[in-house]
Amino acid sequence: MTGTFKLLHQAARTFYQLATKTALQCPTALHCYSSPLPHPGTSHLKFALHISSCHNMAEQRYCVEYAKRGTAGCKKCKEKIAKGIVRVGKIVPNPFSESAGDMKEWYHVKCMFEKLERVRATTKKIDDLTELEGWQELQDPEKDLINQHVKELAAKAGAAPTPRKKTPSKTNQSPGAQSTPPAKAPAANPSPLKFSGFSAKPDPSSPAPSSSSGSSLSTAQCDPKHKDCLLREFRKLCVMVADQASYNTKTQIIHDFLTKGTGGDVFHGDTYLTVKLLLPGVIKNVYNLNDKQIVKLYSRVFNCNQEEMVRDLEQGDVSETVRIFFEDSKTFPPAAKSLLTIHEVDEMLNQLSKMTKEEDQQKVLEDIARRCTSNDLKCIIRLIKHDLKMNSGAKHVLDALDPNAYDAFKASRNLGDVVERVLRNRQQGPGGKKNA
Numbered sequence: 001m002t003g004t005f006k007l008l009h010q011a012a013r014t015f016y017q018l019a020t021k022t023a024l025q026c027p028t029a030l031h032c033y034s035s036p037l038p039h040p041g042t043s044h045l046k047f048a049l050h051i052s053s054c055h056n057m058a059e060q061r062y063c064v065e066y067a068k069r070g071t072a073g074c075k076k077c078k079e080k081i082a083k084g085i086v087r088v089g090k091i092v093p094n095p096f097s098e099s100a101g102d103m104k105e106w107y108h109v110k111c112m113f114e115k116l117e118r119v120r121a122t123t124k125k126i127d128d129l130t131e132l133e134g135w136q137e138l139q140d141p142e143k144d145l146i147n148q149h150v151k152e153l154a155a156k157a158g159a160a161p162t163p164r165k166k167t168p169s170k171t172n173q174s175p176g177a178q179s180t181p182p183a184k185a186p187a188a189n190p191s192p193l194k195f196s197g198f199s200a201k202p203d204p205s206s207p208a209p210s211s212s213s214g215s216s217l218s219t220a221q222c223d224p225k226h227k228d229c230l231l232r233e234f235r236k237l238c239v240m241v242a243d244q245a246s247y248n249t250k251t252q253i254i255h256d257f258l259t260k261g262t263g264g265d266v267f268h269g270d271t272y273l274t275v276k277l278l279l280p281g282v283i284k285n286v287y288n289l290n291d292k293q294i295v296k297l298y299s300r301v302f303n304c305n306q307e308e309m310v311r312d313l314e315q316g317d318v319s320e321t322v323r324i325f326f327e328d329s330k331t332f333p334p335a336a337k338s339l340l341t342i343h344e345v346d347e348m349l350n351q352l353s354k355m356t357k358e359e360d361q362q363k364v365l366e367d368i369a370r371r372c373t374s375n376d377l378k379c380i381i382r383l384i385k386h387d388l389k390m391n392s393g394a395k396h397v398l399d400a401l402d403p404n405a406y407d408a409f410k411a412s413r414n415l416g417d418v419v420e421r422v423l424r425n426r427q428q429g430p431g432g433k434k435n436a
Helices: 002-025 027-031 044-057 109-116 140-159 175-179 216-221 231-242 247-260 271-278 291-302 306-313 318-328 342-353 358-370 374-384 394-401 405-412 415-426
Strands: 061-066 086-093 102-108
Touching: 086 109, 086 140, 102 109, 109 140, 216 271, 216 415, 231 247, 231 271, 231 342, 231 374, 247 271, 247 394, 271 342, 271 394, 271 415, 291 306, 291 318, 291 358, 306 318, 318 374, 342 358, 342 374, 358 374, 394 405, 394 415, 405 415
Parallel strands: none
Antiparallel strands: 061 086, 086 102
């Protein structure tokens, strides 16, 4: 009995140390406290139980990849996940790491979604493919498989019966209580809206713009000469989002940019185009260019050794390879200052998507690079590859636009219509009246 108690005490002490590090690094955990962290002399077990509840409140993260060796077992069915088979990972705190790191619990795709069908309503589920870290590396068949499971999970969750509140039986009430009518509760104030009164349901009376035409209201509100439209500011936004681990923080950063702009007062840029470029893996052109083709074409543009670029490409990021060799080019140096706008970048990318011959693609890529700094070109290559390396999906970006924007986009897949209706609702005050 004494040995068991010592073991439990040691486990609580270890958990306390890990939890303290996690709490200091995680704003979500710190938010759980109304007072400073307890002194190490406090009961370790009591503190461990408290911080455990904070971990349960934190966001659940998931990832996806192809099994690398075929040695990991599925946490649900206990069978090995064969090498090359797509698997979904649940990212959890690693209790054996002194640095309070993470570990992954692996599942077959089917097993993961069967598990999610049975979790509590408050548990974070997978609502979209883009919520899975690493989803960009999947092939189309695996993307389609996961999308189908996501749809089925959402359908089952929507069909779940709402639990009924228990009402006291009349036979158990006193005669006085039966004759006295229940007092009416005061009308509750409607929940405050985060950003606007936008509804996910489209307005049938308003013509919806096509997804390719964008949003006319976004265009009308945009000042093309303002710095909010510069690619440089867009790059800064991407870096700030990528540097954050919390999805809520990522969303808040994007929301602040889309509402306050670079000046901190109001956004003067093109809301539709900014959101579109933040979602290159969702709203995407087809460029018919893989990593080695990009390296091949830019080795010609920069007049550098293609084999050296290919060797550098083994590091895994073609955009970084292009940036390095662009900076080192003697015959084709990068621009001294970043002056490109996102509208110019979008036009260049649309032009590139129309090219099918190698020489035509090289000409467009050369024209793009001619106006770019090295970091500009790095960002554009990531747009071409449909991955800005921000580790954020459609939900996190669209939640920044409006709390209902993601649901609306899932229903229509029409970003132009969603942005148009969000901006229209922002112009209106309570009761549909326009703000002054």
